[in-house]
Amino acid sequence: MDNILDYSLADFQFNDNPDVLAPPEDFETWINDQRISYCFSFFEQQLLRAPRSSTEILSNLDGQKRKVINLTSYNYLGLSSHPEVIQAAHEALDRYGLGASGAPLLSGTFDVHVAFAKKLAEFKQKEDCLLFSNGLAGNMGAMQGILRKGDVLILDEKCHKSLVDGGTLSGAKMLFFEHNNVDSLVMMLEKSRGKRVLVAVEGVYSMDGDLVKLPEVVAACERYRAAIYIDEAHSTLMFGPNGRGVAEHFGLEDKMGVTFGTFSKSFGGVGGFICSNARLIRYLKCYSSPYHFSCAPSPVLVAGLMKALEVATRDSSLRDKLWENVRYMKRRLLDLKLDLAGTESQVIPIIIGSSGEKLFQMATQLQQRGLFLQPVDFPAVPAHARRFRISVSSQLTKEEMNEACNIIEDVVVAGLKK
Amino acid sequence: MDKEQIYAVIKKHLLENVEDLQEADIDPQKSMKDYGANSLDIIEVVSCAMRELNIKIPRSELAEIKTIDELTNKFVANSSVES
Numbered sequence: 001m002d003n004i005l006d007y008s009l010a011d012f013q014f015n016d017n018p019d020v021l022a023p024p025e026d027f028e029t030w031i032n033d034q035r036i037s038y039c040f041s042f043f044e045q046q047l048l049r050a051p052r053s054s055t056e057i058l059s060n061l062d063g064q065k066r067k068v069i070n071l072t073s074y075n076y077l078g079l080s081s082h083p084e085v086i087q088a089a090h091e092a093l094d095r096y097g098l099g100a101s102g103a104p105l106l107s108g109t110f111d112v113h114v115a116f117a118k119k120l121a122e123f124k125q126k127e128d129c130l131l132f133s134n135g136l137a138g139n140m141g142a143m144q145g146i147l148r149k150g151d152v153l154i155l156d157e158k159c160h161k162s163l164v165d166g167g168t169l170s171g172a173k174m175l176f177f178e179h180n181n182v183d184s185l186v187m188m189l190e191k192s193r194g195k196r197v198l199v200a201v202e203g204v205y206s207m208d209g210d211l212v213k214l215p216e217v218v219a220a221c222e223r224y225r226a227a228i229y230i231d232e233a234h235s236t237l238m239f240g241p242n243g244r245g246v247a248e249h250f251g252l253e254d255k256m257g258v259t260f261g262t263f264s265k266s267f268g269g270v271g272g273f274i275c276s277n278a279r280l281i282r283y284l285k286c287y288s289s290p291y292h293f294s295c296a297p298s299p300v301l302v303a304g305l306m307k308a309l310e311v312a313t314r315d316s317s318l319r320d321k322l323w324e325n326v327r328y329m330k331r332r333l334l335d336l337k338l339d340l341a342g343t344e345s346q347v348i349p350i351i352i353g354s355s356g357e358k359l360f361q362m363a364t365q366l367q368q369r370g371l372f373l374q375p376v377d378f379p380a381v382p383a384h385a386r387r388f389r390i391s392v393s394s395q396l397t398k399e400e401m402n403e404a405c406n407i408i409e410d411v412v413v414a415g416l417k418k
Numbered sequence: 419m420d421k422e423q424i425y426a427v428i429k430k431h432l433l434e435n436v437e438d439l440q441e442a443d444i445d446p447q448k449s450m451k452d453y454g455a456n457s458l459d460i461i462e463v464v465s466c467a468m469r470e471l472n473i474k475i476p477r478s479e480l481a482e483i484k485t486i487d488e489l490t491n492k493f494v495a496n497s498s499v500e501s
Contacts, residue, residue: 003476010477014465026474157457164458173437176456191454383478 001026004033005356010379039360042375047073050081053395057372061364068372069400069407071390076346077237077318078395079308080268092303100296104131105285108296116306117273123309124244124259126275130284133297135262137290138272139231140166142260143200145288146229146280147172152192155200156180158207160231163200172198179205182216189224197226198257203235203246207381207389209343211235214250227257234347237266237312238319263301267308271297322346322394325401329392332405336413341385348390349376350412358415359386365411371404388412419471419497425490427470431463432486446487464489473497 001007012027030036041060048056048065051073059066079085092112102108113131121129132138143166147153151172155163158179167174175191178184189197199221201212212230221228232245240248245261247253258280263271274284285291312318326346333340339351352359356377363375366388373388381387396404425446433439436455444453450460468474473496483489 001474006476006478008476008478011474013461014469016469168458174456174458175454378478378481383481 001029004030005035008378008383039356039377042360042363051075052078052081053393053397053400055372059367061367066367066370068367068370069396069404071371071373071392071404073393074234074265074391075268075393075395076266076322076391077268077308077312078393079266079312079318082268082308082311084311085268085304085307088307089300089304092300096299096303098300099298102295103293104291104296110296110299110302112299112302112306113296116302116309119306119309120261120273121275123313124261124275125253126259127278128281129273129275130281130288130291131297131302132272132274132290133294134270134290135233135264135272136162136165137294138262138274139163139260140169141288141290142229142258142274142284143167143172144169145284145291146170146258147196147198151196151198153198153200154185154188154192154226156185156202156205156212158205159200159202160206160233163229163231167200180210180213182213182220185217186220186224189220189226192226193224197224198229199226200229200231203230203232203239204345204347206234206347207376207387208341208349209345209347210341211246211249211344214246214252218252218255222255228255229258229260230256231260233260233262233265233272234345236261237309238322238346243313243316243319263305266312267305269301269305269308271301271305318394322392325394325396326392328398329390329396329401329405332401333408336405336409338408338412341387346392348392349381350388350390350408352386352388352412352416354384354386356386358418359388362411362415363388365415366407369407369411371407371411373404373408419494421490421494424471424493424497425486428463428467428486428490428493431466431470434466435459435462444486446490447485449484450486467493471497 007030012024015024017024045060046058048058051070053070055070056065056067100108117129117131132141139162143163147170149171153167153172154175156179157176175188177188201217204211230247235246237243239246247256258274258276260274263269341349341351359375366373376387376389429444436453436459439453471493473493475496
């Protein structure tokens, strides 16, 4: 393997090593190369404190503890460390202990699970709600529980891996339409006539930060009588007049057959949920494996999440602050003439281009300057559009944003000119 | 291995992975997507064909390829280098 830097994680999925417990031989050669190991050193760097807008990491670059401005964590509304959320979790820990100690159908359903699911269903204006211990498993479990062999799942090509894996698990035929291209969606709907069809889209697409063109998607799906599943992982609690998500933002909540949300982003915890009609939720309780066969989410976590929902929705102050910060960051970054890939949300990519080498050089310098901004490489994003991805938080102060933009100017803007 | 043989290997895996596709319908100037292959099907076709042909090309180099013919040419170029 002489062109080692041209390879990526996209190249080692297939494994024909005769030893089933060993990775592909060329994967070992690749990942042990010093240059590739260096890129991997950006992964799994340890946070030593809460994922606030300023935090501390143990850097894998030099093994040193480093205070950093954090533009990477998904803690969009700062709820993971909100004092009221922490207090609610403390109280639940004293009352319930650490875990649920059972699957939901047997002994894992506590009063807090029922109360929280009810509040979420009301919040999303659906009849019922299903909680999952893990967000990825929520999407997977919904697809696996809803779809069967002979059905068709039509996905935007930029949909999350959890939806794709769920589709694979379900046995449904999967068709991908070009990102946000409704003509392409219509072609797929046309091919699927006569089948049970579910169309999956995301409120905010996680790598580009753009929104689904929901009015057009709804019009097309109504024409073909296809149901819509919307993943609002990066939009719940932030978009819409009441924070209910991108479907509320477009005034189309009643057109969504199923709405999914995660607890690991704006909620500041971990897990996922879907809201839909009560008949479907009751059915999925029996047939969605990640719900049926996993331990229920910890009641400590659920109590914290329920408080997070209350804090985020009792007024608009947190999301107002978030959007104020988003506007400020975007303006500063656009003034620097950076390519932000048409973002419309709190996810702001900075496109670097095709050079992985340049991306990781910049990533090193950013961290050495005290900015925790992780690189995103191919195959997570196209090879010609490697990038940094900023997650704006309501916690960021003007001083932190100014300092972050100064560092980006010194490192990224200067690096792109070289 | 010549272009004809390489094309035959790609075609074989395309037929194995795409439902309702007939050999006579395949036009190498078209994309696999035109025949209903999704991105997972394409990964499967390309990976199986590369394995059978004993060639290895980084995915990053394949990302811009549009048609079956372009893929065949890429394989031909790498096949001659390898052998």
